[in-house]
Amino acid sequence: MWKCPKCGRSFRNENQSHYCGKALETVDEYIMAQDEDIRSQLQSVRQALISSLPGAAEKISWSMPTYWNGHNIIHFAAQKKHIGLYPGPEAVGFFSDKLDQAGLKYSKGTIQIPYSDELPLELIAGIAEWCVKTGNHA
Numbered sequence: 530m531w532k533c534p535k536c537g538r539s540f541r542n543e544n545q546s547h548y549c550g551k552a553l554e555t556v557d558e559y560i561m562a563q564d565e566d567i568r569s570q571l572q573s574v575r576q577a578l579i580s581s582l583p584g585a586a587e588k589i590s591w592s593m594p595t596y597w598n599g600h601n602i603i604h605f606a607a608q609k610k611h612i613g614l615y616p617g618p619e620a621v622g623f624f625s626d627k628l629d630q631a632g633l634k635y636s637k638g639t640i641q642i643p644y645s646d647e648l649p650l651e652l653i654a655g656i657a658e659w660c661v662k663t664g665n666h667a
């Protein structure tokens with residue numbers, strides 16, 4: 530856990546990039562608080578998650594866009610150089626071969642998706658679907 534010295538909010542990752550103003554309450558507010566040139570890419574990831582997670586509620590949890598259905602299923606966040614996708618360590622382990630094939634960096638519970646015009650949306654949707662099928666908790 531890391532607490533931002535400016536706004537006092539707590540985050541899972543040290544030096545998590547975030548908006549220090551009023552707490553963001555919705556994913557729309559979250560996306561609007563990011564740089565303009567990455568908003569459409571964040572929207573694409575958001576849409577891929579929404580369409581693969583029917584029945585899940587969208588909210589902000591741990592200061593990140595989060596999909597929830599009784600528990601947190603998956604989060605994403607705008608980082609400086611990439612979009613962080615947080616499906617939990619089991620999902621990352623299960624998908625490691627596919628992530629390697631796609632050339633994506635990952636570590637325990639976290640996948641780094643570079644900002645690009647060709648986001649791996651099918652893979653993101655596949656991971657989200659796996660999380661629902663297995664009752665995975667992020």
Ligand SMILES: [Zn+2]
Nearest residue numbers: 533535536549
């Ligand atoms: Zn802050």
